[in-house]
Amino acid sequence: MDTEAKTTEKEESNEDNATVSQPDNGLTNDESLESNETQKADTVNSEETVDEVASENIEIPDANENVAKEAAEAKTSETNEKGDEVINEIEESNAEDAExxxxxxxxxxxxxxxxxxxxxxxxxxxxxxxxxxxxxxxxxxxxxxxxxxxxxxxxxxxxxxxxxxxxxxxxxxxxxxxxxxxxxxxxxxxxxxxxxxxxxxxxxxxxxxxxxxxxxxxxxxxxxxxEENINTTYKHFKELQERWRTTGPIPRDKYNNAWNSYHHHVEIFYDFLHLNRDLRDLDFKHNLEKKLMIIDRAEELAQDDNVMRAFRELQELHKMWKEELGPVGREHREEIWERFKAATKIINDKRQVYYQEIDKVYEKNLETKLEIIANINAINTQESKSHSSWQKKIKEIEELRNAFFNAGKVPIKLNESTWAKFKESVRIFNRQKNAFYKGLKKEQYKNLQLKLDLIKIAEDNKDSDDFEATTPLMKKIQSDWKKIGHVPRKDSDKIWKQFKSACNSYFDKLHAKRNAANQENIDAFNKKHDFLSALKDLKLTDTKDKNLAIIKEQITQWRTLGRVPNDKRYIEGKFQKTIDGLLTSLNMDKNEVEMIKFENKLDSINTSDDDHRNLDNERSFIRKKIDEVKSQINQLENNLQFFTNVNDDNPLVKEVHQNIKTHKESLKLWKSKLQKIKELY
The missing domain is CATH 1.20.81 (Receptor-associated Protein)
Structure with a gap:
């Protein structure tokens, strides 16, 4: 039963009492009240309550009127059912909020x-x-x-x-x-x-x-x-009402019982107040004005587009209606309650539509998340046997994982189960990935042991004087080193430096012996030393082409001077630096200058059988640089995917595009250098 309806029967009887003048029966006020209460008890039946029969002016409806009333109520009960439900919901919420x-x-x-x-x-x-x-x-x-x-x-x-x-x-x-x-x-x-x-x-x-x-x-x-003046008692009553309203919250489990008890005794006081009809009519008028204001506000809220704000204020209006205001005149009760209930129903219907729309969004988010989980599971079924393949899958999973977190909320009842499915699918992927890399680690440690064995051979023979027997062996272990696969990253640089140091130590000793017996190489060094000294004083013209021809002529002359001893090879580096400085001073394309420098560098490398390692080292270095540049380009292109909704003229996007362009030009240059080396093999 709704709030207003709960008090209707009692209030209707109070209205009847208001029409009765104080009986002149020779009793005191209290005695008269007691007599009236006795009469009330005699007239109560199961269909309706008549609070007081104090004089013949009170009219009791006949049976036909009661039947008609019941039929009308039955006809509207289904219509009012939903409205009653939301009103009960509001009352329960207000009971909780009271705490x-x-x-x-x-x-x-x-x-x-x-x-x-x-x-x-x-x-x-x-x-x-x-x-x-x-x-x-x-x-x-x-x-x-x-x-x-x-x-x-x-x-x-x-x-x-x-x-x-x-x-x-x-x-x-x-x-x-x-x-x-x-x-x-x-x-x-x-x-x-x-x-x-x-x-x-x-x-x-x-x-x-x-x-x-x-x-x-x-x-x-x-x-x-x-036993005091009725006006004094009424004033005391109003003070108690104000104290009730200003008293703070109470435990929610006591709220309804306390309010019902309070309301019950307020109604009893209104029964008593029939002794002074003017006071009661004044109270009825005040309550009617306030309730009409509440209804007007509720009808305004029914037009408010902010549904949740309107419903929250509606709760406050119901709280005021119930807790702060008493009954109104009988002729207004049903009309104003129906108006208030109608506005309440409109607001609640809009709230239900709002929740349905939110539910649709949550359901859509759920579909998205389930699709993401399905995609992860699909990746889990794909077989991968290489590091590059697994790296690709790792990136895909990371993207799906981010998409899952950004997909928004799902229905709360499915939130936990959806999260559990997501975690399990990711766990399966991680188990598979970890199993692969554990196997890969095992293979890498096996490769590490093989390379350590080669290092031991190199170090055992680096001081050997039997050049005829040791040189083929040292070349063979260099070749074997290249055939062995990857080792753990933390060991890679360390063991390479050990191996390279041992091999270089042997070949430097070999070259030193040969150079000692090669006076021609010493003469070539002396000539190059003098040539380099003169080159430092070279004067260039104002014409780029002439200057380039002059520099190339110097490079050609340098080549004709012959090969220097291995322990004097540093002079080649000095020459290259000097030529690089001259080329840099020219107003030429950067890549063109770089290629001239590189060709000069290659010319300084002796390509005899003993010095193939110099070309090998240079080729390995260039390939490593190509891989690094490719990786940087891939990273930058991946970064662009995060700017799919950003205009191309955005400064950050422009910068990324410019970086990609620069790296691609660099990649082209490195590939040209690699091709030059291949031509020498």
Whole structure:
């Protein structure tokens, strides 16, 4: 039964009482009331209650009128059922809110898209809420922030654990913490502390407020027994009403019983108030004016596009209707209640449509997330046997993972199960990936041992004087080194330097012996030394072509001077630096200058059998640079995918395009250099 309907029968009988003049039966006021109550008890039946039969002026409806009334009520009961449901919902909500004065503040706090925030942004948002809002008003916000932080931090831990295991770590030794986690925990701990303090204070206040309201009820009971002027009693009654309204919240489980008891005794006082009809009519008029204002506001809210704001204010209007205002005249009751209930139904219907639209969005998000999970599962079924293939899959999974986190909320009843499916699909991928890389690590450690064996051979023979027997051996282990696959990255540079040092030590010794017996090489060194000294004083003209011809002529002359001893090869580097300086001073295309420099460098490398390692080293270096540039280009092109909705004239996008162009020009140059080396083989 709705709020107004709960009081209708009682209020109707009160209206009847208002038409009866005080009986002149020789009794005191109290005696007259007692007599009237006795008469009321005699006239109660199962269909309706007549509060008081004090004189022959009271009209009791006949049976036909009752039947007609019941038929009309039955006809409209189905129509009113939904309206009654939402009114009951509002009353229950108001009962809960009665325990917490902070609920109004809660509605004013902006609800942000916490699911799209980073870990650091979530920590900052929690700190802002603690700083700027009442702790009792932010519970739903904090709960959402905490849930999102836990989800995203667990995903981060999973990532770090994968990296740890891929690097050969033992799962039992894994541990990870971060400053943002510490920051969030401190803020959340402070929130819990403040909330506990609030509830402890609130509990104390709720109990005291309940005691105060029960005391008001007791005073209401005693009003009808006071032997004083009715105007004085009425004034006392109004004071009690004001005290009731200003008394703070009480425990929600006591709310309905306390209010019903209060309302019951207010009605009893109105029964008593028939002794002074002017006062009661004045109260009826006041209540009618206030209720009409409430109805007008409710009808305005029914046109408000902000559905949730309208519904929250509607709750307040129902609270005012129920708690702050008494009955109105009988002729207005049903009309104004039906108007109020109609406006309530319109607002609630719009709220239901609003929730349905939100549900559609959540359902769409659910479809997106389930599709992402299906894509991850599809990747899990694909077989990969190479590092490059797995790297591609890792990038795909990372993109899907980010898409999952950015897909938005799903229906709350499916949130946990959807998250569980996502975690399981990612776990399966990680298990497969870890199994592959564990096998790859095993193979890399096997390759490491093979290369360590070659290093031992090189170091055992680097000081050998048996050049005829040792030289073929040293060349063979260099060739074998190239055929062995990858080793763990942390060991790669270290063992290469060891191997290179041992081999160079042997071949430098070999070359030193040959150079000692080769006076021609020494003569060539002396000539190049003199030539280099003269070259430093070379004067160029103002014409680019002439200057280029002069520089090339110097390079040609340098080549004719012959080969210098190995221990004097540093002079070739000095010559190259000098030529590079001259070329750089010319106003020429950068790539053209680079190629001239490179050709000059190649000419300085002796391509005899003993010095093939110099070309090998140069070729390996260039291939490594080509791979690095390709990797940088791929990274930049991947970065462009994040700017799909950004105009090409955006400065950041322009910069990325320019970087890609620069790297592609560099790649072209390195490939040209590699081709030059291939031509020498």
């Amino acid at each position: 917490d004065e902070g609920n109004k503040e809660r509605h004013t706090i902006e609800v942000k898209d916490y699911d799209t925030m980073s870990l650091e942004a979530l920590a900052i948002e929690l700190e802002k809420l603690l700083k700027n809002e009442k702790v009792q008003a932010i519970k739903s916000h904090v709960d959402n922030i905490n849930a999102e932080f836990k989800t995203k931090f667990q995903a981060l831990i999973d990532e770090k654990k994968e990296e740890f295991l891929n690097d050969g770590g033992n799962e039992i030794d894994f541990y990870y913490s971060s400053p943002v986690q510490k920051r969030f925990k401190e803020a959340y701990k402070e929130y819990r502390r403040r909330l506990n303090e609030h509830y402890q204070s609130l509990e104390k206040n709720l109990k005291q407020n309940l005691a105060n309201k029960l005391e008001i009820i007791e005073e209401l009971k005693g009003l009808i027994n006071l």
